[in-house]
Amino acid sequence: MAKILLVEDNEMNRDMLSRRLQRKGYEVAMAVDGRQGVEMARGGGYDLILMDMSLPEIDGWEATRQLRAAPETVAVPIIGLTAHAMAGDREKALEAGCNDYDTKPVELPRLLSKIEALLGGGA
Amino acid sequence: MSQTLSGNSLSPEALAELRHDLRTPLNHVIGYAEMLLEDATGADAAADRTQLEVTLAAAREALELINATLGTTKAAGRDDVDRLYEALRRPRGRIVDAASALLGRPAATRDGSFTADVRKILSAAERLVPTQTPTPSPEPAPSASDRRAEPAAAPAGELQARILVVDDGAENREVLRRRLERSGHAVQTAEHGRQALELLGARPFDLVLLDVLMPELDGFAVLEAIKGNPALRDIPVIMISALDEMPSIVRCIEHGAEDFLHKPFDPVLLRARINASLEKKRLRDQEKEYLLQVNLVIDAATAVETGRYRQGELREVAGRDDELGRLARVFDGMVSQVKAREDRLRERVRDLREEIEQARRDSKEFGIPVDGGNLKAGDRFAQRYEIVAVLGRGGMGTVYRARDLELEEEVAIKTLRPEFLSDATLLLRFKDEIKLARRLSDPNIVRTHDFGEWSGVCFLTMEYVEGMTVRELLDTRSRLSMSSTLAIATQLAHSLAVAHEHGVIHRDIKPQNLLLDPDGVLKVMDFGISRLAERASTITEAGLVIGTPAYMPPEQLMAEQVDARSDLYAAGVVLYECLTGQPPFQGSTAISLIAKLLSEEPRPVVERNPEVSPALSALVMQLLAKKPEARVQTASELAERLRELA
Numbered sequence: 001m002a003k004i005l006l007v008e009d010n011e012m013n014r015d016m017l018s019r020r021l022q023r024k025g026y027e028v029a030m031a032v033d034g035r036q037g038v039e040m041a042r043g044g045g046y047d048l049i050l051m052d053m054s055l056p057e058i059d060g061w062e063a064t065r066q067l068r069a070a071p072e073t074v075a076v077p078i079i080g081l082t083a084h085a086m087a088g089d090r091e092k093a094l095e096a097g098c099n100d101y102d103t104k105p106v107e108l109p110r111l112l113s114k115i116e117a118l119l120g121g122g123a
Numbered sequence: 124m125s126q127t128l129s130g131n132s133l134s135p136e137a138l139a140e141l142r143h144d145l146r147t148p149l150n151h152v153i154g155y156a157e158m159l160l161e162d163a164t165g166a167d168a169a170a171d172r173t174q175l176e177v178t179l180a181a182a183r184e185a186l187e188l189i190n191a192t193l194g195t196t197k198a199a200g201r202d203d204v205d206r207l208y209e210a211l212r213r214p215r216g217r218i219v220d221a222a223s224a225l226l227g228r229p230a231a232t233r234d235g236s237f238t239a240d241v242r243k244i245l246s247a248a249e250r251l252v253p254t255q256t257p258t259p260s261p262e263p264a265p266s267a268s269d270r271r272a273e274p275a276a277a278p279a280g281e282l283q284a285r286i287l288v289v290d291d292g293a294e295n296r297e298v299l300r301r302r303l304e305r306s307g308h309a310v311q312t313a314e315h316g317r318q319a320l321e322l323l324g325a326r327p328f329d330l331v332l333l334d335v336l337m338p339e340l341d342g343f344a345v346l347e348a349i350k351g352n353p354a355l356r357d358i359p360v361i362m363i364s365a366l367d368e369m370p371s372i373v374r375c376i377e378h379g380a381e382d383f384l385h386k387p388f389d390p391v392l393l394r395a396r397i398n399a400s401l402e403k404k405r406l407r408d409q410e411k412e413y414l415l416q417v418n419l420v421i422d423a424a425t426a427v428e429t430g431r432y433r434q435g436e437l438r439e440v441a442g443r444d445d446e447l448g449r450l451a452r453v454f455d456g457m458v459s460q461v462k463a464r465e466d467r468l469r470e471r472v473r474d475l476r477e478e479i480e481q482a483r484r485d486s487k488e489f490g491i492p493v494d495g496g497n498l499k500a501g502d503r504f505a506q507r508y509e510i511v512a513v514l515g516r517g518g519m520g521t522v523y524r525a526r527d528l529e530l531e532e533e534v535a536i537k538t539l540r541p542e543f544l545s546d547a548t549l550l551l552r553f554k555d556e557i558k559l560a561r562r563l564s565d566p567n568i569v570r571t572h573d574f575g576e577w578s579g580v581c582f583l584t585m586e587y588v589e590g591m592t593v594r595e596l597l598d599t600r601s602r603l604s605m606s607s608t609l610a611i612a613t614q615l616a617h618s619l620a621v622a623h624e625h626g627v628i629h630r631d632i633k634p635q636n637l638l639l640d641p642d643g644v645l646k647v648m649d650f651g652i653s654r655l656a657e658r659a660s661t662i663t664e665a666g667l668v669i670g671t672p673a674y675m676p677p678e679q680l681m682a683e684q685v686d687a688r689s690d691l692y693a694a695g696v697v698l699y700e701c702l703t704g705q706p707p708f709q710g711s712t713a714i715s716l717i718a719k720l721l722s723e724e725p726r727p728v729v730e731r732n733p734e735v736s737p738a739l740s741a742l743v744m745q746l747l748a749k750k751p752e753a754r755v756q757t758a759s760e761l762a763e764r765l766r767e768l769a
Contacts, residue, residue, distance in 0.1 A: 012151055012243060012247070013147075013151075015243075016151060016154040016155060016158075016243075017154075019158060020154060020157075020158060023158065023161065083139075083143045104143065104146075104147065104150075105143075105146045105147045105149070105150030105151075106150065107150075108154070108157075
């Protein structure tokens with residue numbers, strides 16, 4: 001099954017989302033800030049990255065830009081997660097290099113359909 | 124920071140932030156509840172399922188309420204937000220009730236993470252609505268990139284705590300709540316003192332922020348109530364007030380406040396002071412925890428004394444990385460060594476029981492049938508006892524098994540030949556010894572009940588032990604295994620130690636006086652009547668009693684000073700015989716035996732039985748030293764030496 005890297009600093013979000021994705025059959029690795037997220041992603045082996053955009057150290061926007069600039073991660077689909085469904089966030093996320101984006105709190109069925117769409121199309 | 128709202132409507136950023144703040148905990152509630160529901164299969168979990176479904180329904184209802192008021196396209200004002208808070212209270216209450224019910228049920232059918240996840244639901248629900256209906260802070264909501272500076276999760280090293288904010292001003296309450304929640308704390312608010320005390324009584328808090336000036340019950344009164352209540356006393360209280368006068372501060376400190384903050388607060392100072400207070404509380408809690416664990420160790424020591432200590436009981440304390448942890452580890456180690464020894468002893472007793480069993484099977488005729496004598500089965504004796512059987516006849520008299528008709532229990536009755544008691548001085552001394560012996564109460568000692576005289580017959584009543592003597596065991600088994608011998612030795616050493624501590628010397632330890640019950644428990648009998656035995660051995664010369672001095676130490680044979688070490692010599696002879704099948708010296712007549720006993724050195728046990736370990740052989744030989752001072756000196760030392768062999 002596909003391997004997802006979840007970059008999320010909030011412990012409860014991380015715990016819940018990772019467990020729910022695992023229950024759906026995904027293998028989930030976790031990073032707690034942007035720096036760790038970039039390092040892990042560059043190590044390779046992930047089919048998709050779920051990136052919280054408001055992170056300590058390096059935020060999700062910057063982390064996404066770095067991943068898009070690196071040849072080994074340029075093609076890995078990234079779904080950006082933002083806290084606010086503000087107009088313009090979507091464009092901003094796509095501009096930073098996200099393939100898709102969703103708002104937090106995450107609604108699982110909606111997120112799953114986005115994950116499946118990206119994995120199905122990209123594989 | 125006393126800001127006021129400039130208008131009724133809230134900025135889109137503020138609304139987005141509020142929406143996020145409210146939806147995140149709800150999403151946690153839903154997520155965990157759904158996962159738990161997926162796991163709650165089977166008939167056992169039906170009640171859990173019901174509560175989880177209630178939780179989910181309530182959370183979804185709350186989510187709809189939020190979307191209805193704060194949907195992306197909606198414009199909302201503070202009145203709307205107030206109404207929303209009010210409306211959310213009901214579903215939130217249902218979530219809390221359902222989660223509490225789940226926690227209250229026995230967790231037999233659930234896995235380990237169940238409780239943890241339900242607690243997460245509870246904590247998320249607590250973050251959903253402040254206890255009161257505050258107005259959201261008019262502070263400008265930070266933009267997404269600003270949030271980096273103040274992430275939702277507390278930065279590493281900062282303590283997360285349950286904080287109660289007590290302030291009659293709704294805005295102050297809300298400002299504090301939001302600031303503290305950003306730092307990762309769980310916050311409850313109260314708008315007056317009475318409510319604060321109610322909340323404090325209902326749930327645990329780590330810190331209270333208490334406004335001084337409040338109507339009705341003011342901050343001082345609340346502070347006094349907290350510090351006067353043993354259950355709440357240890358919660359640190361930081362007073363907050365716009366008053367900046369020395370007497371007010373002094374009064375707070377005198378009443379036990381941890382710190383004092385002026386309004387309006389500087390956020391950095393607020394955070395620093397809260398962290399300092401929490402750190403102090405953490406240290407105090409640690410100290411309390413330490414003392415608690417010290418008590419655990421003390422309790423464990425008491426439990427060991429009463430035999431109720433369970434190994435591993437101190438695991439938590441033993442995990443400590445300090446002196447106390449080391450003490451607990453050493454303690455547990457010692458106890459487990461002792462336990463291992465006990466287990467080995469139990470094994471030996473089992474071996475001994477097997478030997479007893481075997482002896483029973485081998486012995487065609489066990490026990491002496493009633494064959495006349497003064498009394499026979501069915502006879503009444505001393506108006507209180509009914510004779511059941513004759514157990515044995517010896518130099519001093521006859522031993523009967525009898526029934527005590529008054530107490531409805533079996534006893535052994537030993538009648539004493541009148542010639543032993545004709546001397547009034549001897550009789551008095553004998554009675555004194557019986558009094559001493561009656562004080563001995565130990566599983567390895569046959570209890571002496573009473574001394575009496577009836578129709579000119581003096582008699583003793585004792586505990587009746589069903590079993591056989593070591594004599595009988597040796598007669599049928601010739602010699603015993605090392606393991607069985609050690610089982611006998613350990614128990615014999617113990618009974619002698621107990622008797623000697625009470626000032627009672629047996630003087631006539633021999634296989635005939637050592638009873639073994641069917642469980643392998645050794646019981647030494649005839650404590651206190653050995654003076655008569657000495658008398659008996661004198662009488663031997665007159666030919667009245669045929670006894671053997673084989674178990675007597677030289678000093679006793681020579682009528683010199685007899686003490687506790689004389690019993691140890693006799694014990695040595697018994698053990699020698701157990702291990703080799705023969706006493707160290709044998710003679711065809713009493714005189715030749717005594718001569719050997721006084722002049723010859725016995726052959727080492729190990730020479731006669733190579734299966735015996737050299738250490739045990741040496742210990743037995745040391746007991747047989749002719750000079751008392753060369754022997755093992757006390758019965759407890761013997762017990763200790765036997766333990767070392769284990």
